[in-house]
Amino acid sequence: MAVVSVNIDNDDKNSFSMICSDLGMSISTAINIFIKAVNRTHSIPFALSIGEKSYKKNLTKKNIVEMLSLSYKDDLVENSAAIENLRELTKNDVW
Numbered sequence: 001m002a003v004v005s006v007n008i009d010n011d012d013k014n015s016f017s018m019i020c021s022d023l024g025m026s027i028s029t030a031i032n033i034f035i036k037a038v039n040r041t042h043s044i045p046f047a048l049s050i051g052e053k054s055y056k057k058n059l060t061k062k063n064i065v066e067m068l069s070l071s072y073k074d075d076l077v078e079n080s081a082a083i084e085n086l087r088e089l090t091k092n093d094v095w
Contacts, residue, residue, distance in 0.1 A: 004031070047088070 020030045037045040
């Protein structure tokens with residue numbers, strides 16, 4: 001087992017700890033779940049965005065092909081997530 005140490009705001013830590021407790025798990029378990037999800041999907045398991053302008057710059061044919069190729073995995077959850085990501089990117093006509 002490895003030890004990971006992070007610096008976070010006390011209020012964020014306390015809130016996170018309470019939510020984990022309500023879910024019946026420790027902070028360590030929640031972080032391990034996050035790490036396993038990242039390793040399994042090779043992505044962050046939630047949307048990250050810096051705004052619409054970023055999409056316009058980064059929505060290239062190469063990126064679209066890459067996103068589509070990620071949707072052709074055996075895991076139906078990953079297929080749905082990849083397709084939903086494409087829908088989200090294209091719903092505002094940022095092509």
